[in-house]
Amino acid sequence: MNGDLAIDVRGLTKRYDGRAVVDDVALQLGTGRICGFLGPNGSGKTTTIRMLCGLLTPDAGEGRCLGLDLKRDALAIKRQVGYMTQRFGLYEDLSIRQNLDFVARLFELPERPRRVDEALQRLGLASRAQQLAGSLSGGWKQRLALAACLLHEPRLLLLDEPTAGVDPKARRDFWDEIHRLAAEGITVLVSTHYMDEAERCHELAYIAYGKLLARGTEREIIDQAGLAVWAVQAEGDPATLSALLEPLKAAPGVLSVAAFGSAVHVAGQDAALVEAAIGAFRDRPGLRWTRAEANLEDVFISLIGRAPDNFA
Structure with missing residues (x-):
């Protein structure tokens, strides 16, 4: 085990009713790093986080969290980890x-x-110290929850979708604080659905259907995906793009079709198949096609499309 790693686990597995909701996950995270943990709902993010902080016992796998054995030292791990749940868990009264x-x-x-x-x-809460928690907005509840996580001076923060339902300014303030904490040597694993938040992480891990599908920096994940991407924009009526979505999604070799503002990205790993898919629409009037660089959302949508469903 590497002493510079705050998280170092392998083979992490958890089953319910015979189905693996987390399946053979390996994860390493260095001290003072911020790792974005991404994946669709039901992908196994929360279950993984709960195993890492000692709330759930893995059915298989081994490793260490903050240098402590994941199974044997679960109680000691709990005392050194700050865990922020998806839902506000403090007393509103x-x-x-x-x-x-x-x-x-x-x-x-x-x-x-x-x-x-x-x-x-x-956390800037002093002026509101006497305010009831139940009367707080989402952003202030988030600050309170983070303050509670930090009281015991944890060495590792596990944050489970902490900014869901929070306004953009509160999200930005929250992330500024996360980076300050990382600069002090606190390690952060944070699950999120927001691509702008993913881009603020030092590294990323993407999980779907219980399997870890991608791991690395933003640039590494995009490069490893090897996607060929075309962007199409409507020069006239934007509604003309809507008619393309379903046919393109059904085309062989297309793994991702996603709208970004006034453009739609069409992506796949086989460049020839992607070009064949868009070929039927290339000469349509009012459309402008250009090659584009893949972004994280292109990659993650394509990963979901290739991953086997563990409910099947």
Whole structure:
């Protein structure tokens, strides 16, 4: 095991009713790195995160989290990890300060008032300390949840879709804080559906149907996918693009058809098949076709298209 790795696991597997919801996942993440954990709903992200923080016991696999054995030292791992769930998990009928004080008591933290005050200051919550959690907007609830995660000074943050339903400014502020934490040496694994957030991560891991399908930096993942991409724009009525979507999705060799603003990207691994697919539409009036570079969304949609469904 590499001592510079905050997460170092292999063969991670979890089954329910005989079906593998996480299937032979290997994941390594260096200290102080931010890893974006991406995948569609039901892909196994939350189950993986819960195994990493000691809340679930893997059915198979081994490894270490913060240098501790994933199975044998689950209790010790819990005390060194900050886990932020998809849904707000604090008490809505308590104030911000009362919630943080409650969490500090659970961790049996010394100098509890000071630790709570520091958390309030760090996340900009001090002026709202007496406000009931249930009256907070999504962005402020997110700050409170992150403050609670940081109270016990964890070395690893596991954040499960922390910005879902939060406005763009709150998302940007949240990510600025995540980068500050990483600069202090805290390792972050964060699941997200937002491509702009994925681009702010040092590295990415993409999971679908329980299988880890891609791993690396944004540039590495795009290069490894080897996609041929064409973009088409409507020079007149934008509705003319809508008529292309279903025929192109059904064409042999096409793995991804996605709209980006006023353009539609058509992508596949076999350049000849992609060109054949768009050939029937190349001469249509009002359409302009150009070669394009693949982006993360092209890659991830194509990966889903190639992955076997573990419900089948």
